[in-house]
Amino acid sequence: MTYSPVIGLEVHVELKTLSKMFCGCPADHFGKKPNTQTCPVCLGLPGALPVPNKKAIDWTLLIGLALDCQVNHHSKFDRKHYFYPDLPKGYQISQYDEPLCVNGHLTLSTSEESKATSEVTHSGSSDGENRVRINRVHLEEDTGKLIHAEVDGEKVSLVDFNRSGVPLVEIVTEADIHGSAAAKEFVKKIHQLIRDLGVSDCDMEKGSMRLEANISLSKDGTLPPYKVEVKNLNSFRFLGRAIDYEIARQKELLTRGQTPPQETRGWSEAKNQTFAQRSKEVAQRSKEEAQDYRYFPEPDIPPLVFSKEQIDAIRAKLPELPQMKAARFAKAYGLKPSVVTILTKTQASAAFFEAAVKEGQKVSLPPTVIANAMVNQRQAFKNPEDLVRHLQTQTQEKVSDKITLRQFIDQVITAHTQAVSDFKAQKPQAIGFLIGQIQRLSHGKADGKLVHQLLLERLESSR
Ligand SMILES: [Zn+2]
Numbered sequence: 001m002t003y004s005p006v007i008g009l010e011v012h013v014e015l016k017t018l019s020k021m022f023c024g025c026p027a028d029h030f031g032k033k034p035n036t037q038t039c040p041v042c043l044g045l046p047g048a049l050p051v052p053n054k055k056a057i058d059w060t061l062l063i064g065l066a067l068d069c070q071v072n073h074h075s076k077f078d079r080k081h082y083f084y085p086d087l088p089k090g091y092q093i094s095q096y097d098e099p100l101c102v103n104g105h106l107t108l109s110t111s112e113e114s115k116a117t118s119e120v121t122h123s124g125s126s127d128g129e130n131r132v133r134i135n136r137v138h139l140e141e142d143t144g145k146l147i148h149a150e151v152d153g154e155k156v157s158l159v160d161f162n163r164s165g166v167p168l169v170e171i172v173t174e175a176d177i178h179g180s181a182a183a184k185e186f187v188k189k190i191h192q193l194i195r196d197l198g199v200s201d202c203d204m205e206k207g208s209m210r211l212e213a214n215i216s217l218s219k220d221g222t223l224p225p226y227k228v229e230v231k232n233l234n235s236f237r238f239l240g241r242a243i244d245y246e247i248a249r250q251k252e253l254l255t256r257g258q259t260p261p262q263e264t265r266g267w268s269e270a271k272n273q274t275f276a277q278r279s280k281e282v283a284q285r286s287k288e289e290a291q292d293y294r295y296f297p298e299p300d301i302p303p304l305v306f307s308k309e310q311i312d313a314i315r316a317k318l319p320e321l322p323q324m325k326a327a328r329f330a331k332a333y334g335l336k337p338s339v340v341t342i343l344t345k346t347q348a349s350a351a352f353f354e355a356a357v358k359e360g361q362k363v364s365l366p367p368t369v370i371a372n373a374m375v376n377q378r379q380a381f382k383n384p385e386d387l388v389r390h391l392q393t394q395t396q397e398k399v400s401d402k403i404t405l406r407q408f409i410d411q412v413i414t415a416h417t418q419a420v421s422d423f424k425a426q427k428p429q430a431i432g433f434l435i436g437q438i439q440r441l442s443h444g445k446a447d448g449k450l451v452h453q454l455l456l457e458r459l460e461s462s463r
Contacts, residue, residue, distance in 0.1 A: 003217040003254060005247050006224055007183055008175035011190055012168055013063075013200045014142060014208040015056050020165040021141045022050030022093065022301075027166045030206045034147070034160035042141075042165035044088030049300050052077070056139060056167035057100065057304065059199040061314045063169055064101025064137040066193055066321055071311045075100050077139075077298040085159050086144040094140035096295040100304075104134035106193075107323065108185050132186055133174040142166040169200075175214065180243040184236050187211055191236075192322055196347050204234045211239050215246040217254060226262045230274055233267055242267045245274055325350055333357065333367035342375050349374070356384035364435045364451070365391055369444025391444060400447040402454065405438075408446060409458050412437045423459055431455065 020027050023041035040048035061071055078096040108130040144164040146157050171190065177183050191202050191209060202209040211233040216224035228246060233239045250260045265274040297303075320328070322344055329340045329350070344350045353374055357367045365388060373391055381387040412434055413420055419437075422430035431452075438451050 001220060003219055003251050004221070005178050005243070006175045006216050006218050007177040007179075007243060008214040009171075009173045009177065009183060009186060010212040010214070011171040011187060012210040012212075013171070013194055013202060015059050015167040015169060016200050016208075017053055017055050017059070017167055019053060021053050021056055021139070021167040022165055023048075025165065029162035029166060030208075032162050034158070034162060037162045038164065042088075043161055044090075044164075050093060050298075052301055052304075053167060058314055059167075059197070060100050060137060060139045060169050061306075061311065062197055062199060062317060063171070063194060064104060065311075065315050066197060066318060067101070067104035067106055067134050067137065067171070069101035069104030069134060069137055071101055071306060072098055073306050073308075073311075074098060074303060075306070076303040077301045078295045079298050080140075081294045084143070085157070086146055086164070088144065088161065088164060092141060092143065093298055093301070095138035098303075099136040099138035101137040102135070104137065105131050106134065106186065106189055107131050108182055108189070130182060132176045132182075135172045135174050137169060137171050140168050140170060142168040180240040180247075183213065183243055184240045187236060187239060189322070192346070196319060196322065207234070210234065213239060213243055213246075215243055215250070216260070217247065217250045219254065226260055228260060228262070229264045231264055231266060231277075238267050238269065241272060242274055245272070249274070329353075333371065335368065335371050339371050339375055343371060352384055352387075356387050359384050359388045360391070363388065363392055364432070364439050364448045365444050366436055366439045369439065372443075392448070394445065400450055402450070405442075405446055405451055405454055406458070408438045408441045409451070409455050411441060413458065420459065431459075
């Protein structure tokens with residue numbers, strides 16, 4: 001009997017808009033004095049009317065488009081009812097059946113893990129690609145925060161409403177993930193993507209990115225009859241460990257002929273294991289989650305209607321996305337996938353590389369040499385110029401003996417007769433190409449100035 005993991009993820013991201021989702025209070029709540037950033041709207045006082053934040057809507061569409069989603073031309077907000085002290089209105093304004101964005105995807109590198117299980121449960125992929133389908137991207141308001149403290153020797157629960165009403169985007173995947181490595185890769189890619197879009201800082205320690213995983217095991221490829229939800233995972237590492245722990249735990253139960261109960265579990269960092277959440281509040285909350293939230297359309301906010309032109313205008317704001325950038329780097333600079341992955345890890349490192357390539361062109365340093373220097377970086381470089389200068393110094397130290405350089409020149413001239421003819425036909429750009437080839441042979445260690453001089457001598461003499 002084979003068991004294969006079936007995992008879906010929910011990623012919550014707080015947008016870094018200036019104001020909250022439905023009122024003018026500041027959205028930046030972290031570390032602020034409790035209940036200093038509130039108003040009748042986010043305190044849920046009777047009669048207060050919500051006004052949607054346009055920027056938050058635009059940014060949610062931007063995230064959806066970056067994940068190749070369709071934008072719903074018609075969307076709306078709904079009330080999701082449940083009772084909990086952090087929710088002043090008794091309902092959360094969220095989106096139910098008409099979310100802003102649907103049906104997207106994100107492609108992962110095919111991991112061994114996913115290959116192993118692909119025959120059984122791989123549903124969303126094609127051509128060996130590991131494609132995770134995005135079910136929806138919707139917008140809602142964040143809740144307040146409970147603080148458990150001791151006041152005058154008594155244990156109390158306090159509520160801070162500074163976070164109440166902060167715009168919160170929820171990204172929900174289909175259950176297309178089949179192991180902890182793929183799950184971690186997925187959330188890392190989402191993290192990078194959203195940071196590149198500049199719409200959230202995705203700081204997990206501050207709670208501006210929060211992860212939940214739905215984990216079950218499929219027996220012989222059949223649909224699992226249960227689902228275990230693990231909440232409050234606040235790092236990539238904990239997500240991975242929680243998944244591995246759940247896979248082992250559920251496998252053991254299934255092997256004994258039992259079906260793991262459908263439940264919500266938490267993660268204990270100290271014990272390095274998941275645990276059933278049994279506190280009174282959570283029990284009450286999960287009971288209500290299992291039942292109906294009594295969703296109905298938010299009567300105080302008109303439906304949202306987007307024209308094709310409006311959606312195109314937002315699409316036009318998409319920056320070059322990590323996957324597009326990686327493909328361009330591989331092609332334009334002739335780099336290996338492993339090198340591209342490192343260089344495009346952050347927008348900053350990609351930009352650093354491209355600036356260094358530009359700087360390096362002036363002294364005939366090929367991009368591959370710059371890439372290698374960045375990947376094997378043993379020292380910090382202040383800026384791209386600093387890196388290029390360092391490589392040049394190395395160059396001067398290494399290969400500036402004329403015999404070696406003349407050997408490189410001979411090899412290149414023999415191999416590239418067309419460029420040599422071009423040079424003789426008064427096409428000066430041919431010399432740049434030949435120098436590039438010599439640098440490639442010398443792994444960028446040839447003295448650029450000397451190569452130029454020797455190459456000219458050599459070409460002139462054979463004219
Ligand atoms: Zn407010």
